[in-house]
Amino acid sequence: MMGFPAEKKVNRNFYKLFTERQQLNYRLHSVSCTGTEVHLSMCTFEFYRGNASAACRAGMPAVVSCLPGPLFAAGNAHKKKQRQQQQGQPRIRLKGGARVGEGRVEVLKSSEWGTICDDRWNLLSASVVCRELGFGSAKEALTGARMGQGTGPIHLNEVQCQGTEKSLWSCPFRNITQEDCKHTEDAAVRCNIPYMGYENLIRLAGGRTVFEGRVEVKRGSKWGTVCSDGWTTKEAMVACRQLGLGYSLHAVTETWYWDASNVTEMVMSGVKCAGHEMSLSHCQHHGTSLSCRNTGTRFAAGIICSETASDLLLHAPLVQETAYIEDRPLHMLYCAAEENCLSSSARLANWPYGHRRLLRFSSQIHNHGRADFRPKAGRHSWVWHECHRHYHSMDIFTHYDILTPNGTKVAEGHKASFCLEDTECEEDVAKRYECANFGEQGITVGCWDLYRHDIDCQWIDITDVKPGNYILQVVINPNFEVAESDFTNNAMKCNCKYDGHRIWVHSCHIGDALSEEANKRFEQYPGQLNNQIS
Structure with a gap:
């Protein structure tokens, strides 16, 4: 209840000496818990009636000493000890919550993070999650994606903990099938955390x-x-x-x-x-x-x-499916050059002769949060671009980069959000934003904005990139200009192999979708070639 995951033994004799010098008023006795309750009031107990100060002659005040979880441990030695106890990759995490100890529950299975379906989700199971993460019991077991929708697989369904388990993985559950659940049913928790007075x-x-x-x-x-x-x-x-x-x-x-x-x-x-x-x-x-x-x-x-915020993420498979190389003549790139969509060496080119080599792909940006994504700037300060005849509502909305496996940038593109709008929406969600005729810009919860591969600036200029193995990285809202409930899912990465003529793009995934080990393997060893794209 006080926000601590465990307790330790205390020196009862010290407290016995202390109580002999005190006049104490007792309120409860015969408190009997099973240990699975989330609040003391759910245990059986009896009230003292009448002269409470004369009660409890055979006993002493109940004393508890709580062990703080890793986030609240006072000394570094304690933190180090707890880190050693928790060695290895954690298999459970909270995402998308505004406060410490709350969020959508995600679990790691087969090196991939996924969510839990809210069927039969209750306080007992939620409390096991909270204690496993170093908090106290659960204050609330939330259903219906109350902390935003996750992505990727839904790993577990009908989790039924008894409340005493050390880990959620020790609880009975049913494996999920796609027909059983959707991300609109992702389970979440609010845990009791220690009162810090901040x-x-x-x-x-x-x-x-x-x-x-x-x-x-x-x-x-x-x-x-x-x-x-x-x-x-x-x-x-x-x-x-x-x-x-x-x-x-x-x-x-x-x-x-x-x-x-x-x-x-x-x-x-x-x-x-x-x-x-x-x-x-x-x-x-x-x-x-x-x-x-x-x-x-x-x-x-x-x-x-x-109280709510948006949460944008990129649909990674579409990048993989649509990537290709185009050699585009310079005479078709005047507008793009004006909007700084080409690499710096383009300024030295022999305009209008020659071409630039472009890596093109579609990007589909979903809002899985609980509030619409709106540009930071009001429409009074949007910038009109005559060449493309549209308004820019954010200076930089996405970064497109080609990196070496050790993270060195070898090519980059950036894209102003010239037209943030609801291209498509989930069933039962109405479009609210449309750019035409100087309309409002944004992405509604449950909708996505599609930038097709054939739109100007929807590319990376790779004219100067040498053949080799690379990482394609796309980052949405890179300067954190607009609030989101979760910034850790704003980057998407793919492995690339470029042989000087063609490019292969594969293993595209959201930056925090895989385990640490899988991410290290991804960055150090570009995988076998597949998805050949000419």
């Missing part, structure tokens, strides 16, 4: 609702603002999590339009977060030696939080 060290001021405002943090006994230099979606995500307000919708770097409170002093600068931290104080920052380019409350950091 929400008492941060507050919002001046916003129109409780979900927004200028960030104020407590350093020692003093409240102050945070410098907005380098303040991005990642830092805002941590601030929203610390406040318990869900996901970051916007990282605000100018807060002059929010009413000023009496706090004007800046107490934190240089904040740089990875995005998973529980508190801003856990991120890198300047400490006591503050340094801020723009001081004053006008440039104090602010946030707008949301």
Whole structure:
């Protein structure tokens, strides 16, 4: 209940001495749990009636000492010991949750991560997941993809734990068949976690609702603002999590339009977060030696939080199926050159003669989250491109890169989101965004935006790439400009072999879809050739 996965023995004699000096009031006795309950109130017990202070003559206060999970272990030695105990790749993880200890449950089977179907999903099974991950019992067992839809296989169905199991894999379950379940039925959990009090060290001021405002943090006994230099979606995500307000919708770097409170002093600068931290104080920052380019409350950091967020991911098989090489004449590439869609060596070419070699493929971007994906910029600041006759709503929406197996970039393309729209949707989902006639741009939950291989700039210029083995990488929303519930699934990778004339693209997968070992094999040993593409 208190958020800890296990307990350790305690010195009862110490507490016996302590209680002899105290006048104690007892409330409960004869508490009898089976150990599978998620809350103490679900055990059998009796209340003391009448003079409670005279009760429990033969006993003493019940005492418990809790062992923290890896995320909450105090000392490094403890963390090291726990890491040794948990050696090997974890076979279970949580994805897409705003807070620590919540998310869609994913399990690893045959080197591939997949989800759990919510049939018969309950608090007992959810508690086994929570304890296995180093948290306490489950607060909620969520059904119906409440933490967003996963991708890939659905590994388990009808999981029925008794509640005492050490691992979800020890529980009875049914293997899944495609007809049984869909990702709209992905199971999720909210776990009990230890109370850390982080929400008492941060507050919002001046916003129109409780979900927004200028960030104020407590350093020692003093409240102050945070410098907005380098303040991005990642830092805002941590601030929203610390406040318990869900996901970051916007990282605000100018807060002059929010009413000023009496706090004007800046107490934190240089904040740089990875995005998973529980508190801003856990991120890198300047400490006591503050340094801020723009001081004053006008440039104090602010946030707008949301209980839901989008989650974009690429349909990897389509990239593999549609990839091919085209030698495109330079006289057909003036617009693309104007929009910076060719490699830098194209500037030295003998225009309009000659050609560029392009690796072309289709990309289909799905929104599996719980909120629509909208461009960061409002339509008033979209940029009109006369040559292609369309508006760009984001400077860079995707990065397309060719990497060597050790990660060195040898070719790149990038694509502004000139037209974010609902190309197709799942059954029962209505399209909401259409670019035509200066329409609204975005991707609705349950819909996808398709960029066909024959669209300008839907390519990587590989004119200067030498024959060899490579990795094709596509990253959506690479600068984290728009909030998502999960940024770890924004990259897709494929193995490539290029012989100077043709290219073979295979083993395409979302970046976090495979086990660590499978990913290492993928990066170190480009696989056998298949899916020959001419």
